[in-house]
Structures are given as structure tokens and as C-alpha cells.
Amino acid sequence: MFGPGDGGHIVPPLQRGCVTLVCRFEDGTIRLDGDSDALDPDALPGVTVDDRGKTLRAPAYRYGELRAALDEAGVDYTDRVLALPTLALSTSYDLRDYQTAALDAWRANDRRGVLELPTGSGKTVIAIGAMAALATPTLVVVPTVDLLTQWRRELETEFDVPVGQLGGGEQTLEPLTVSTYDSAYLRAEDIGDRFGFVVFDEVHHLGGEGYRDVARLLAAPARLGLTATFERPDGAHAVVEDLVGPVVYDRSVDDLAGDHLADYELRQVDVELTPAEREAYDEAQGTFVDYLKTSGLSLDSGSDYQELVKRSGRDPQAREALLAKQEAREIMMNADGKVDALARILDRHRGDRCLVFTAHTDLVYRLSERFLMPAITGETGTDERRSILDRFREGTYTRVVAANVLNEGVDVPDANVGVVLSGSGSEREFTQRLGRILRPKSDGGSAILYEVVSVDTAEERVADRRR
Template identity: 75%
Template sequence: MRRGDPRPAVSSVTLTYEDGTVRVDAAADADVDAAALPGVESDPRTGTLRAPAHRYREVREALRDRGRDVTDSVLDLADLPPLSSGYVLRDYQREALDAWEGNGRRGVLELPTGSGKTVIALAAVAAAGTPTLVVVPTVDLLEQWHRELSSTFDVPVGRLGGGEQTVEALTVSTYDSAYLRADDLGDRFGLLVFDEVHHLGGEGYRDVARLFAAPARLGLTATFERPDGAHEAVADLVGPVVYDLDPDDLAGEHLADYEVRRVEVELTDEERERYEEAQGTFLEYVREAGITFRSGSDYRELVKRSGTDPRAREALLAKQRAREVMMNADAKLAELARILDRHRGERVIVFTAHTDLVYRISERFLIPAITAETGASERREVLSRFREGSYSRVVAANVLDEGVDVPEASVGIILSGSGSEREFTQRLGRILRPGAGGAGTAVLYELVTNETAEERVARRRR
């Protein structure tokens, strides 16, 4: 301190990145209280303090707030030229970006499918002007994001996943690859973008966010909340929801107008007999066992019992048989035929929960099928032809719900599905892209088997 300088002496603290953590080395006179720093604990192996990498910004700010002289060597960022996305943002997209910026460049945007979340993210990458890692759940999205980043910014774009391992200042990675490379790449990026950020709630995937030191974080999703409550962990790792809209907010002006039509169908006498027998076996057991299914833990308890209790196992199998009867009712195929005829010439996506039903529909109506068994090149070919109009219809078992770049459609038909609100929202989003409904209104049909548990499933997802 210079003679006459009124400022108090400060002590030096050095921050460095080490194997997914931030190492805190304090000078002997620094008097750093670990308990007062977010996430910091003593490391007896090295005689230093240490915090999870994702706490980096909080630790740095806490030290500076306490008047510590911080030598910050955590990030090792490559040079990146000034970036411009070139997109003119719509009003709500600008509001979303501003909300993220206003929250210190941390937080989640919850916007409907087709609303342009990718465009907002590209603008965020340009605004941050720092090396960025985009993390995605599927190889399809890996390729989509690689194309978007490469065509938007005149810089090399790295790729981690899908058989390639290249790292650049702008890189896109699958969640799996980001997890495997986190220890050695955790100090290389200033911004993390998590597409379909709700996936980060999975216990294993959380380490992707924990092991990177990037202070700026952006999450993208159409449905943030998870039934298991894990979205709270995501908020801690990425930031809270800072901007959200639902399909009704954008329908008409930015997304297609839409309506949801519920169509009830009846079981045949033979189907009703099989359903009631199987459902009765299931309900008899759960009543005797006192299982209420008020929470997911009740179902897990039944699964646990099925490992040692033959009656519990039979109840589970009976529940599956009843589900297959109600979701694959013959009347649904008859109603599907009527809907397809009604919307002849329009782009239609048929959603089911069962692969076997996909193939039945494909064979009966000569509709291209996409399932988990469909190879990546065949899937791309089908979607390409759907996009260009060679195919006007596709049928899929769950795989088009998210993580795939699906062309515009104006009609969706749900033959079967779960009670997940996320699944329903994703399927609705497939017909809401701008212009998808043309001059008219996009329509989502729900085919529900009357007087079965499927009625309850349909209520839950709505």
C-alpha cells in the first residue's frame, strides 16, 4: 500500500481450474473463510480450498465482495472474432434475450416448439462473444446445431459426438460426450447452451453442468418442469426460468392457430372382455396391497415387489396387457382412416406409443414409418421427403416427440401416448411452426378409448 493511501491492505487469492473443480489458493494472511464462500470446502489432500466448477462465478464474486485481491486463472479461452447472428429478432425473442442478459447471462427460456429458440440462442452466442459449447441430447440435434452454427458464424465449429471429436471455440456436443470430456474441457468455454435443458435433470447429466466453469449459461426447453422435481437442480446449475410463453401466447401471429379435438372410440366386445379381465387382475392386487398410485414411488414399489412376489409380477403384466388393448383398439384405426381421408393432401404426423402399431399403420395406409429401429440415414431420408412434399404423412413411435428437426405439418394425430404434459406439448408443437397451418388452423386429434384408463391418461397430459 502506498504511503498515505487510505485503502486497507488486501490479501491475495488465486483461482485455478483443476479436474472439474475450482481450486482456491489463499496467501497465509488471506484469512479466507470457506464457510462464507458458496460451495467451497477444504481439500485435505492439497491443503487448499475447492469448489465445484459451476460455482466459479459465485466464488469469484464473493471474494471480491470481501475485498480480496483475486488472481483469476480459471478460464483458458481461445480467441474468437466479433460475431453477428444476422437474425432480426421478433419482439418476444428480443424480450427473451434481454431477460437472459438482465439475469447476468444465466437462465432458462421456456418457449413452444417452433418459436425460434435456436435463433435466440444464436443471438446470445453473438452477444456473449465468448467461446461457447452447445449441449444437445441427440445426434440429430447435434447435426442440426452444427449446420446452424456453421452457416451463421464464419468460424470453424467443433463437434463432439456422432463419431467425431473436434474442439473449436464454438463447439456442439451431445450430453454424453460433454460428460466424458468435461474434466479436460471444463475451462475452455465462457458460455454453455443446453438445448432441451430438462434432460440436465437426470442425475448423470447434471455433472455436465457441474464440471464446467462457464459463468454464462442458457437453457432452452418447451417444458421446463419435470414430474420428479429435478428441474430445481437444473435451476441451480443453469439459472431459473427467466422468460416463458405457451402456445396460446403465440398462436395466430407467430405460430399457427390451432385446435385440439378429442375423439372417443369404443372397444369391440372381444377387446372389452380382454381389457376388463386384465384390468381386474391388476386392480385386485393393488387394492389388496394398499397401493394408491398417487405418486411415482407407488409404481416403483409395485415394480420392486414384482421381483419377489409372483402376484405383483402378474399384476404388472396384466396392466401392460390392458394398456395394449386400450391403446391399440381396432376402432382407432377405423377413425384414423376417416381423419386421413378428411385431411387428404395436408401434411400429417401420426403419433403412437408402440412400435408394433407403427408398422401396422405403415402397412395398412402405406405411410412411411419412423421408430427407434429406423437407421439415422433412413430417418433423414423420410423427413427430407416429408419436408419437400414427396411424402405427405409419417407415423412415428415417440421418436419425433423431441430432439429431431421435424418439418412443418398442419395435422397431428395422437393414437396413443403417456400422461406426460411434456410429451403432449412437444407433439402439439410439431404442428405449430410458423405457417404450418397455412391459411387455416392446425389440428391435433387425440383418439381416446372410452371407459378405460386412457381417459385418465388423457386428462393428465392436458
Template identity: 70%
Template sequence: MLTLRYDEGTIRIEDAPDDVARLSFVEADPRSETHRAPAYRYPFLRRTCADRGLRADDRVLDRFGLGGLSTTYDLRGYQTEALDAWRDAGDRGVIELPTGSGKTVVAIGAIAALDTPTLVVVPTIDLLEQWAGELEAEFGETTAIGRLGGGDQRLEPITVATYDSAYLRAEAVGDRFGLLVFDEVHHLGGAGYRDVARLSAAPARLGLTATFERPDGAHETIEELLGPVVYRRSADDLAGEHLADYDIKRIEVELTPEERASYEAHQGTFTDYLAASGLQLRSGSDYQELVKRSGSDPKAREALLAKQRAREVMLNADRKREVLADLLDRHRGDRLIVFTAYTDLVYELASRFLIPPITNETPADERREILDRFRRGAYSRVVAANVLDEGVDVPDANVAVVLSGSGSEREFTQRLGRVLRPKDDGGRAILYEVVTTETAEMRVSRRRR
């Protein structure tokens, strides 16, 4: 009879019969005279043993229930559909739902249904605190809730961890949990973070995101570690009934003559280098090749810096400020969030229009106070650079103004999601996208649409 044990991020197989030893993901380990499989292959290894009638002494996970978990949430129709689709896929896969649609509620339903030790992995301390609060409210009377991150290092049957903390303890927690939940699962595509899933034996795996695909193709690795997308609904699918109806309005502005001359000069330096070098930027990996060349090629470095300067001119156009002034005046009675790509611009706008600023430099306590005042109505508008895109519980707003950003579909979707929560008065949400004409920003906007 073969024996299965968890050992340093792998499954050690003792006395493996030939039909197990020959599996594509099983390798011989001459040092211990055993065989090994990657930890994330554990459920497939168990299934193989069952399918082939092999008796196995399985010592990988301590399988115990948490005392009959239950949830007070009444899942909406699409949330039930999402949970059912995940369960039908063998408790594996990714659920893609827009921001504000209640992905956390689906995960809580999954935790209650499986009643097994669970690790929830999140990208930020803010999300760690939000998840811990939700889990304590739902399951705190039945089981303790642990935290890994933000100064806490406490493992419990249900634990919330940041990606960084989970990565640092990936081997240590690899045999502790039967269910992994990855919030903002697109982060799992990062080279180091993948180990959190790869070194874990957890059979059940759930990924949550509003935007699964990554430009670098790393979502394919996530599918291997967690399973494919098993349920997907867009903002358009849920608008009107579960999310606010919304409008997206694009406002085009011209560069000033001085800005145009600067933009064209820097952009020309960049395009001239591409033409001379034969490099074509068709993907993120092509751009990384340019970055790599810039380390040793002065011309490549000059081109890269010119591209960055052209982008700064384009995204920080003076006339965008004029548009913002008009929109702030037009929406005096609305709750409004302004998004920019640059921290310096956040502080400039905050000073000019007397709007509370939030950046990655804002202390956590101050950020929470600003958002709390925004929630209570003491503030009716805030301006932020990227930090509110994800990982922060943003109070309800009904107007978003995107002055500048990365241009990615993910970022745009996340910013739109900040105004999609249903309104008490049934009103529509509005997102204004302010773009400069005859620039790369305009082309990206058109392509995204």
C-alpha cells in the same frame, strides 16, 4: 492473495482467507492443503471475492473473445424479450418457448452477445447436425465449429455435443467454455447428465425447452445448476401472429367387448395388488417403488405385467384404426403426421395405409430421406413412434393424429408443436387426440386438459 484454479471438476482455492473458507459450498482439502468448491459455483465464488474486496489470481478460464461475433438473425419481439430477460438474470436461466418458435435463434443471439467460447449440448445426433449447420452459417467465417458425437471428437471455440458425449468428457471440457447452452434442457435432470453442468466452470448458462417441469422434480436440480425459468411463453401466447392458430379435437372410441374384458381383467389384477399392498401411485417415485418390488415380489411383478398389458389393450384399440382411416380420407390434401406409442403398431399402420414409417429402428439415412420427401411434398403423411417427438427437424405439417402415447404433458406439447409452424396460406393446424373411453387414457386426457 488467493489463487483460483480448475482441477478435476472443482475449483481449487489456494491461500483461502477465513471468510472464503467458511462459505457453505467450500470444503477443506487436507491432501493439497487447499480448499475446493464445486466447479459450477465458480461465478458465485468470483462474486464473493469481488464483494468482499479480496484480490484473487483467477486462473480458472482463459477469457478471450471470438473475434466479434455477429448474427444475421432479426429477432422477433418475444425472442428479444427472452434474451433480455436472460441477460438481466446475470446470463443464467432457462427459456421456455413452444416448439417451432425459434429457441435456437435466441441462443445464437446469446452466443453473439457474449462472444465467448461456447458449448451447446443437445440430445440427439440429428440435433447436433442441425445446430452445427446453423452455427457454421452464422459464425463459421469467424471461428471453427466443433462436434462431440456421431463419430466426431473435435473441440473448437464453439462446439456442439450430445449429452452422452459431453457427459463422457465433462471434466476435460470443464474449463474450456464461458457459456453453456442446453437444448431440450429437461434432459439435464438425468442423474449422469447433471455432471456436464456441475463439473463446468462456465459462468454463463442457458437452458432451452418447450416443457421445463419434470414429473420427478429434477427440474429443481436444473435450476440450481443453471438458474430458474427467466422467460416463458406458451403456444396460445404466440398462436396467430408467430405460430399457427390451432384446434385440438378429442375423438373417443370404445373398446370391443373382447378388448374390454381383457382390459378389465388385467387392470383388476393391478388394482387388487395396490389395495392389498397399500401402495398408492401418486408420483413417479411411487411407480419406481413398484418396479423395485417386482424384482423380488412375484405378486408385484404380476401386477406390473398386468398394468403393461392393460395399457397395450387400451392404446392399441382396434377402433382407433377405424378412426385413423376416416381421418386419412378426410385430410387427403393435408400434410399429416400420425403418432403412436408402439413400434409394432407403426409398421402395421404403414403396411395397411401405405404410409412411410419412422421408428428408432429406422436408419438415420432412411429417416432423413423420408423427412426430405415429406418436406418436398413427395410424401404427404408419415407415421412415427416417439422418435419425432423431439430432437428431429420435422418438416411443416398441419395435421397431427395422436393415436397413443405416454400421456405426459411434455409429449403432448411436443407433438402439438410439430404442426404449429405458421402456414403459408394462414390456415389453422389441427391435432386429433384419439382416446379410449372408460380407461386410464381417458382420465389422463381429461387431467391434462
């Protein structure tokens, strides 16, 4: 049976002296049955009194802490929460020095915590190393069907055991199982006692209100979170720390560039709005700014922007300002000068593999038609997207244009040139896009990321913020 601190080996159920208490998993909780009158629930982590049966319960994710507290208090109990087999897992991966350091840091924190490492740095490899070391049934939770397929393929290749899948049209459960966050949310209270280890890929998603229950309902004491950018603008990363653990190891792109990731260069390309675009932009932006001056709201505050959205439902002036802001944003992000700049960049890099990122689907299709590039948007089917990326990997295609969907959750084949035509001020988005071109190059080559920015617009501030 797997428990905190036992390294994933099989041990007999914990019985000491006269057993007075029994711990069981039930519907996403740890239920304490037996002689609990002498226990002080307030002294045990997460434990409350269930008035329905007068039993004690704790959220399943507090299982490890609960066991430790019972041991420390000298309470006699039998642990029937997890009764898991030892898996014969071994890996052929030779971890790099920083990957070994990351794994050691996670182990030192009682096998709980988050690794914050750039895209392309081999976070999956570290997780596989942890699985081999623990040798316990493991659930891997991912945000997209693409990642579901990638993880399953990787685990089937590395380990000679069946790999289950929850999501993408399949519901099969195995000691090693990969699940989408959505499927794990639906199944967690039923399968919460089936795994001793859980890996959350793109763990920042766990901060979402609904997805938090995925972690709460699983009893697995060993927890590993993987991400390139841990902090969330809404502060919900604090919730992730409680459910998975804090960041125990982090390295930036600059830390790994050159030795483990490709060297890279950032180039900003400034473009001017056309006279017609400038007139329309100034008018729309002016309407928005004038409203802010009289409303008491701040241009830089995310909460104030949300307040503007709320007001727009009842205040005609607020609605006019919001629509004006959206119009100004579309003008600066889809400027004709950006298309001309992209033409020059693509001409300069004819022999390179290029990924072009935009914020708007309409611009993707416009660029696809203009430059005869395959397009990937949220409207692109899974099979078509996979086919495009396969052909990009093979070299049949050397250019792809996408609207946000390649930011994360997709295994993008090696590219060495990225072009950001438009995007948000999110540091996460920028880091993810940069990571798409930073995978180690077999020829030792470097990567270039272009940012195309409309000058004398709010986009200049957006570009500064995301860096």
C-alpha cells in the same frame, strides 16, 4: 478473459494490490492456491478444503459466484480460470418481440437462466442472439445426434467461424462447439475452461443423475437453458435451477398461437373397443384394480406404481397385477377402432401433411403397412430417418408414423395435422407433439391435433392428465 458481468469482452487478469491468491481451473474444479489461511471456506460459495494438498476447491460451476464473493470480501487474487478470445460473431436474425424480451430477461438475471417456450418458437434464434452479444467461446449441449447436426449446420450458416463437434463419430474442438450430453459428460473436466458461455438445449435432460456433472464441471459463468417443458415429474428441475438458473421467461402455446405460431385446434376422437377387446380389457384391468384394493397402493401415485414394480419381483400376486396392467394398457392403446379412426382422419386430410404418433413400435409397423406410410422408430437408422424427413419436407411423403422418437430432438419439417393414437399422461410429451405441427405456416393456415381415445378405459384419464 470472460467473467461474470463483463459482457464477454477481453479484460486483463484481475490483480489488485499484493496478490496472495491464485484461482485456477483443474479437473472440473476451481482451485485456490496461495495464502488462503485468512480465508473462511464456509463464507465462500461451494468451497471446501482439499485434504490432499491442503488447498481450497469449489465446483467449476460456482466460478461466477466465487469471483463475486472474493471481490466483495476484498480478497487479493489473480484469476487464471478463463483466458478466452473475443469472437467476431454477428447475426442476421431480426428477433421477434417475445424473443427480445426473453433475451433481456436472461441478461437481467446475470446471464443465467432457462427459457421455457413452445416448439417452433425460435429458441435457437434467441441462443444465437446471446452468442453474438457475448462474443465468447460457446459450447452448445444437445440430447441427440439429430440435434447435434442441426445446431452445427445452423451455426455454420449464421457465423463465419469453424464449428466443432463432440459426438456423432467426431471429436473436434473449436471456439464454437456443439456436443451431445453424452460426449460432454465424458469431456467436461478436460474442456471446462475452454468456454465462457454454455447453452443447454432441452435442458430438462440436465436433471438426469449422470448429466448433472456436465454442468458442474464447466466453469462458464454465462448459462442458458432451452426447453418447451421445464418441470420434471421427479422434481429434478430444482437441480437444473441450481446449475443453470431458474426460468427467467416463459410463454405458452396459447400465448404465441396466431401471431407467432399457427392457430390450432384440438379434437378428441372417441372409439369403442370391440367385444373381444372389451372382455379382455375388463378382465385384465379388474385383476389390476382388485390387487390395488388389497395392497394399500394408489392407482394415481407414481411412487406407488414403482412400489408395485418392486413387489412384483418377490410377490406372485403383484407380478400378476403388473402384467395385467400392461395387458390392459396394450389393448386400449392398440385398439382396432383406432386404426379405423385413423383411416377416416387420413381420408379427410388427403392434401395435408400428417404426423401420426403412437406409443408402441408394433403399431407403427402395422400402420405403416396398412396405410403405406414411412415409419420411424427407435430401430430406424439415422440415415434412413433423415431421408424420410427430407422427403417429407420436399413433399414426396405427406404422411409419417412414429413411435415417440419424434417427440423431441428432431427437426420435423412443417406438418399441419397431428394424430396421437396413444401416449403417456406426460404434459411434456403432449406439448412436444403439439409443437410439431405449430410452426408458423407461410399461408397463414391453422393446425389440428387429433387425440384418439378408447372410451370407458383408463386412457380417458390419461388424456385428461396430459392436457
